[in-house]
Amino acid sequence: MTTNFERIVSATGKGYYIERSISGYYRLMLDGEPVFDDSAAEELNEDRETAEAFFANYLLEYVVPEDKKTVKNGIITLL
DSSP: OOOHHHHHHHHHTSOOEEEEOTTSOEEEEETTEEEEOOTTOGGGGSOHHHHHHHHHHHHHHHTSOGGGEEEETTEEEEO
16 A cells, blocks of 8 residues: 555655654655754654654645646645
8 A cells, every 4th residue: 555655755756765763753864864854843753654744745845846736725735
């Protein structure tokens, strides 16, 4: 089963992934480097599913190309 996060990562055309830090929060990585690394973000200190949802929304808003997404009623979704 492909998660929403995996579908959105696929739409970016890049190899984003989630890694858990030594202190226990989740961060978004690309090519071994942190892309989004904020230990104070509440969503990133919960479970993996919450972190995936947070990063999926981040990628959808800021990284997925415009021609692969649509906005309806203020909600961004993949085409």
